Amino acid sequence: MVRSNQTSPVMGFILLGLSAHPKLEKIFFVLILSMYLVVLLGNGVLILVTILDCRLHTPMYFFLGNLSFLDICYTSSSVPLILDSFLTPRKTISFSACAGQMFLSFAMGATECVLLSMMAFDRYVAICNPLRYPVVMSKAAYVPMAAGSWVAGSITAMVQTSLAMRLPFCGDNVINHFTCEILAVLKLACADISVNVISMAVANVIFLGIPVLFISFSYMFIIATILRIPSAEGRKKAFSTCSAHLTVVVVFYGTILFMYGKPKSKDPQRADKQDLADKLISLFYGVVTPMLNPIIYSLRNKDVKAAGRNLVFQKCFTQ
Numbered sequence: 001m002v003r004s005n006q007t008s009p010v011m012g013f014i015l016l017g018l019s020a021h022p023k024l025e026k027i028f029f030v031l032i033l034s035m036y037l038v039v040l041l042g043n044g045v046l047i048l049v050t051i052l053d054c055r056l057h058t059p060m061y062f063f064l065g066n067l068s069f070l071d072i073c074y075t076s077s078s079v080p081l082i083l084d085s086f087l088t089p090r091k092t093i094s095f096s097a098c099a100g101q102m103f104l105s106f107a108m109g110a111t112e113c114v115l116l117s118m119m120a121f122d123r124y125v126a127i128c129n130p131l132r133y134p135v136v137m138s139k140a141a142y143v144p145m146a147a148g149s150w151v152a153g154s155i156t157a158m159v160q161t162s163l164a165m166r167l168p169f170c171g172d173n174v175i176n177h178f179t180c181e182i183l184a185v186l187k188l189a190c191a192d193i194s195v196n197v198i199s200m201a202v203a204n205v206i207f208l209g210i211p212v213l214f215i216s217f218s219y220m221f222i223i224a225t226i227l228r229i230p231s232a233e234g235r236k237k238a239f240s241t242c243s244a245h246l247t248v249v250v251v252f253y254g255t256i257l258f259m260y261g262k263p264k265s266k267d268p269q270r271a272d273k274q275d276l277a278d279k280l281i282s283l284f285y286g287v288v289t290p291m292l293n294p295i296i297y298s299l300r301n302k303d304v305k306a307a308g309r310n311l312v313f314q315k316c317f318t319q
Helices: 022-052 061-077 081-088 096-126 130-136 139-163 182-186 195-225 233-263 268-300 304-318
Strands: 011-016 091-094
Touching: 011 061, 011 096, 011 195, 022 061, 022 081, 022 195, 022 268, 061 081, 061 139, 061 268, 081 268, 091 096, 096 130, 096 139, 096 182, 096 233, 139 182, 139 195, 195 233, 233 268
Parallel strands: none
Antiparallel strands: 011 091
């Protein structure tokens, strides 16, 4: 894409999305809308059962309720904009709306990284130090842990968004993406972005690297403790308490590694196909992972399934 020579500041952006592939837009509109409704329904039910069922008023399910609410916020920050872009031939977004959407997406992603590590610590204490669990994971501890995850994610999102949107955009205003993804926006800046690159590298270490290491070490101790349990039934019961969280972690970080770790093609003739593939992978990452989380927890957790059945039966009985 050739950058224009105009020097007037950009007042808004054009989201390219799938405008170059109009036949795909209708298909993906139905597909993404269906998945978004599943996200809202599945995570909404999880939030309800963790609030209404007193047996789920524990740190693990408190974190799970936060994760479900976070997934709803994360998808709602981008999916409506994506769906609208499928119906609008030339989707424009104002500068302020772009900044708001960028902030929300970045904040929810960073918060989920920290929250998953807090959930790993909860499982570590429950399995490796069960006698101290009520003391270590008291309400005075797990509520600030969850709140700290939200605050940390919001702060880093505010920093990254402020640094990005303060840059001068005096050339092309076409974002080759569905949303105001920060890397796609930085490509349009007509100034040095080295500060942005460094700040994002630091944020990646803090919100991706450190949580991954923390979760990995937690599960090393968890697995070692489980293997020392003499009975097979005891090992199975202990592992079942953390299998859902471990599955969510593998799906979440595995998708991130696949998105950003795969090699880039240097063939210019395949650049368009690769851009399309990258956008679709990013699109599904933003919807599939939040959709899978409640499914994983409901299928692999007896307490959640029982609470869900009780909620349905109580609703039917009252009617």
